[in-house]
Amino acid sequence: MNETQTLQTGPWSPFRHRAFAFLWIATVVSNIGTWMHDVGAGWLMTELSPSPLVVAMVQAATTLPVFLFAIFAGALADLLDRRKLLIVVNIIMAFLATGLSALVYLELVTPPVLILITFLMGTCAALMAPAWQAIVPGLVAKPRLGAAIALNSMGINVSRAIGPALAGLIIVTVGLFAPFAFNAISFVGILIVLFFWKPEQASHSMPRERVFGAMRAGLRYVFNSPPVIATLIRAVAFFIFASAYWAMLPLIAREVLDGGAQLYGVLLASVGAGAVIGAVILPKIKARLGADKTVAGGTIGTALVMASFAVVQVPAAAVIASFIAGASWIAVLSSLNVSAQTALPDWVRARGLSVFLTLFFGAMSGGSMVWGWVADQYSIEAALIAASIGAIILMFATMRIELNQGADLDLAPSMHWPEPVVRDALEVDRGPVMIRISYRINAEDLDEFRALMAQMRKARKRNGAYHWELYEDSGIDGLYVESWSEGSWVEHLRHHERVTGADRDVQVKVNALHRGDEPPEVQHLIASHE
Numbered sequence: 465m466n467e468t469q470t471l472q473t474g475p476w477s478p479f480r481h482r483a484f485a486f487l488w489i490a491t492v493v494s495n496i497g498t499w500m501h502d503v504g505a506g507w508l509m510t511e512l513s514p515s516p517l518v519v520a521m522v523q524a525a526t527t528l529p530v531f532l533f534a535i536f537a538g539a540l541a542d543l544l545d546r547r548k549l550l551i552v553v554n555i556i557m558a559f560l561a562t563g564l565s566a567l568v569y570l571e572l573v574t575p576p577v578l579i580l581i582t583f584l585m586g587t588c589a590a591l592m593a594p595a596w597q598a599i600v601p602g603l604v605a606k607p608r609l610g611a612a613i614a615l616n617s618m619g620i621n622v623s624r625a626i627g628p629a630l631a632g633l634i635i636v637t638v639g640l641f642a643p644f645a646f647n648a649i650s651f652v653g654i655l656i657v658l659f660f661w662k663p664e665q666a667s668h669s670m671p672r673e674r675v676f677g678a679m680r681a682g683l684r685y686v687f688n689s690p691p692v693i694a695t696l697i698r699a700v701a702f703f704i705f706a707s708a709y710w711a712m713l714p715l716i717a718r719e720v721l722d723g724g725a726q727l728y729g730v731l732l733a734s735v736g737a738g739a740v741i742g743a744v745i746l747p748k749i750k751a752r753l754g755a756d757k758t759v760a761g762g763t764i765g766t767a768l769v770m771a772s773f774a775v776v777q778v779p780a781a782a783v784i785a786s787f788i789a790g791a792s793w794i795a796v797l798s799s800l801n802v803s804a805q806t807a808l809p810d811w812v813r814a815r816g817l818s819v820f821l822t823l824f825f826g827a828m829s830g831g832s833m834v835w836g837w838v839a840d841q842y843s844i845e846a847a848l849i850a851a852s853i854g855a856i857i858l859m860f861a862t863m864r865i866e867l868n869q870g871a872d873l874d875l876a877p878s879m880h881w882p883e884p885v886v887r888d889a890l891e892v893d894r895g896p897v898m899i900r901i902s903y904r905i906n907a908e909d910l911d912e913f914r915a916l917m918a919q920m921r922k923a924r925k926r927n928g929a930y931h932w933e934l935y936e937d938s939g940i941d942g943l944y945v946e947s948w949s950e951g952s953w954v955e956h957l958r959h960h961e962r963v964t965g966a967d968r969d970v971q972v973k974v975n976a977l978h979r980g981d982e983p984p985e986v987q988h989l990i991a992s993h994e
Contacts, residue, residue, distance in 0.1 A: 478612040483661050484603040490654040491596075492619045494554075497643075497650025498589075499627025500634075501561065502526065503732060504643035505582055506714035507635060507725045508568065512575050516844060520711040520836025524829045525579045529586035531826035534593065538818025539678035541594040542811075549595050551658045554651050557588045561648035569641040593821055594814040602663050617743055621794065625736030632729020640725075671954060681928065682815025688925040691807035691869035692816060698759065698865055699800050699820065700827045701858040706766050706796075707831030708851035709789060712773075715844055721779050731786045738790025746795055755799045755867040762799070763859040765792030767852040774845035774852075799867060807870030809877070811962055874965030881960045884988050895952030898989040899929075903944045909977045916974045917946065923970060924948050927962040928955050942979070953990065 479485045509522045540549060564581045567573045604612045634642040673681065686692050717728035750758050769789040773782060801820075808816040831851075839847040905913045914934075921932050929948035937943035950956045978984050 476615075478604045478615055481604045483657075483663075484600075484612060486657045487603065487654075487661065488615060488619055490657045491616075492623050494650045494654045495620060495623035496627040496630065497561075497647035499623055499732070499736075500631035500643035501564075501585070501647040503628045503631035503725070503729055504568075504635065504640060504647075505578060507718075507728055508573065508640055509575065509578060510714050510718050511640075512573070512578065516712070516715055516839035516847075517833075517836040518575055519714055520832045520839075521579055522582055522714075524711075524832045524836075525582040526586045527825040527832070528829040529583060530590040530593065530824070531822050531829055533587060533590040534818040534821040534825070535679055535682065535815065536675070537591045538594040538682055538815035539673075539675050540591065541598045541814040541818075543672055543675060543678055546595045546599050547658060547661060547663055550592055550599075551655065553588045553592050554655050554658065557585055558648055558651035558655070560585050560588070561644060561651065565641050565644035565648055568644055569639070590821075590825075594818045597817055598814040599663070617794075617798065618740065621736050621739035621743055621790075623736070624790075625733050625740055628729040628732025628736065630729070632724075632726040632733075635725040635729075673958075677951075678815065682812055682819065684928070685808075685812045685926045686816055686819045688922045689807060689816075689870075690922070691873070692804065692819075694865045694869055695800055695803040695807060695867060696820065696823050698803075698862055698867060700823055701862045702759070702763055702766075702796055702800075702855065703824055703827035704831040704834075705851045705855035705858065706763075706793070707828040708835035708847055709766065709770055709773075710828070711832035711835050712839060712844055712847060715839070716773050716782070720773065720777050720844055721782055723779060727779060731782060734783045734786035735790035735793070738787035738792075739794040740790075741787075742791030742794040743798070746798055749795065750799065755803060756863065759796050759799050759867065760859055760863065762792040762795035763855055765789070766796070767855040770848040770852040770855075774848040803867040803870075806868060807873075807875075809875040809962070809964055811877075874969070876965055877961060878963050878965045878968040879961070880968050880971075881963055883960075884956070884986075886988070891953070893952050893954060894990060895950065895955065896991050897950045897953055897956045899948055899950070899956070900987040900989065901946045902985045902987075903946070903974070903977070904942050904979045905944055905977055906942060906979055913944070913974065913977050916970060916977075919970045920946070920967075920974060923963075923967040924959075927959045927967075929959070956988070 479488070505522050505526075506519065509519050513519065560581055564573070564578075567577065567581075600612055600616065630646075631643040634646070686696075713731060714728055717723045717731055721727060746758075749761075753761065765788055769785045769792065772785045776782075776785075804817060804820045805813070835847045835851055838850060903913070917934050921934075924932050925948075928950050930950070932946075932948040935945045935947060937945065950959060975984060
């Protein structure tokens with residue numbers, strides 16, 4: 465590769481795109497404010513209530529909205545103007561942050577009020593998350609997309625390193641209201657950039673999907689995709705135990721280490737620094753170990769950190785352990801995210817990732833509540849030890865479920881299906897539609913045919929089919945009919961656009977087993993309504 469090519473596709477090349485550069489800077493500043501809010505909320509709750517369960521509810525209020533609303537948000541991100549969606553939600557968050565800052569300054573905050581506002585801000589963040597992920601390909605040239613994703617990850621961890629330390633400092637020097645005020649101000653930059661950013665509007669050859677139909681399509685794809693399901697299982701197995709670290713960290717700083725807000729900020733900053741360093745060295749580690757061993761290493765690191773907090777109660781050791789926790793966290797999270805990304809085609813990417821986010825934050829929310837209860841009933845140390853043991857047990861239990869199963873699949877639209885032949889023009893919402901394909905199969909090829917049709921069943925259902933069945937003709941030897949239904953004619957036309965190269969490869973193998981001079985006969989049957 466020559467120097468010019470290196471410049472064009474190097475790690476910093478996305479900054480050559482002005483919109484990406486300005487949005488990246490504004491997002492880092494906004495994320496610093498978000499981390500300052502999280503530190504302030506966690507520390508404020510330790511002052512309002514000493515109960516571990518109540519403190520853990522702050523973490524749950526942050527993550528639970530993503531579990532509840534991410535799939536809905538993923539559908540919105542695919543259907544609405546993403547720029548306008550981001551502007552509206554950021555304005556709402558700015559008002560919420562301003563209100564919370566005023567309430568803290570006036571000393572009017574109670575535990576229910578703090579949890580409610582944190583929940584509302586978490587809901588806004590949930591509505592934005594899929595849209596933020598989905599706009600990145602439109603900000604940079606395609607060869608620079610990988611570098612752009614890496615820079616976004618770096619930006620998140622830079623803000624994680626700066627925000628908590630800055631929050632701890634200004635809580636001590638200015639007051640507990642200060643991190644909330646900074647968070648409110650941090651939305652100004654991102655709103656200015658979004659107002660002036662004018663992305664290209666995508667053209668649609670067919671009517672937009674309805675929101676709930678789009679949600680169903682996303683869920684249907686995910687639950688019929690073995691690579692995505694494998695990633696989700698591995699994710700839940702890790703996050704439900706790793707949540708103990710995040711939920712207990714304010715109490716670790718205050719109760720276990722007998723520290724203050726500044727120590728809490730230093731611990732979170734150390735996590736961020738570890739994540740930044742981990743992101744830098746992660747490509748070399750993954751190249752040597754692969755995704756599965758990298759996740760195993762990150763899980764072991766997280767478990768050891770939680771156990772060390774329970775046993776070695778020294779602030780200096782806690783800072784070092786937090787650094788290891790950050791590196792371990794980014795190793796697992798990045799590997800799982802890549803595994804999910806490579807398993808999803810473009811048309812369902814936001815919705816598929818929203819399912820990943822739903823289970824991620826659901827595990828974090830549920831885990832936070834569970835470990836908060838354990839700490840309340842027994843002790844913080846007992847919760848940390850139990851979580852570390854559970855993480856190791858589930859790591860071994862799920863190791864055979866491999867990640868990156870979709871990395872080698874061709875998920876680009878193949879567009880190999882011919883346009884369906886229709887007698888008259890059809891209304892796009894007419895339906896339901898039944899599709900039947902007839903195959904003639906020799907007896908010696910039957911086992912292979914059935915195995916391939918099992919793959920075809922999942923492929924059809926991923927792209928919109930239901931009531932899929934494979935029938936055998938009772939009177940004609942070797943005649944098999946594949947049949948499935950779709951909700952409407954437009955849904956079937958969308959199916960034509962969604963068939964991937966991987967689906968085509970399976971179809972080619974099936975057609976090779978078909979005997980006869982003519983290809984398999986395809987019929988489109990539409991419900992007749994008078």
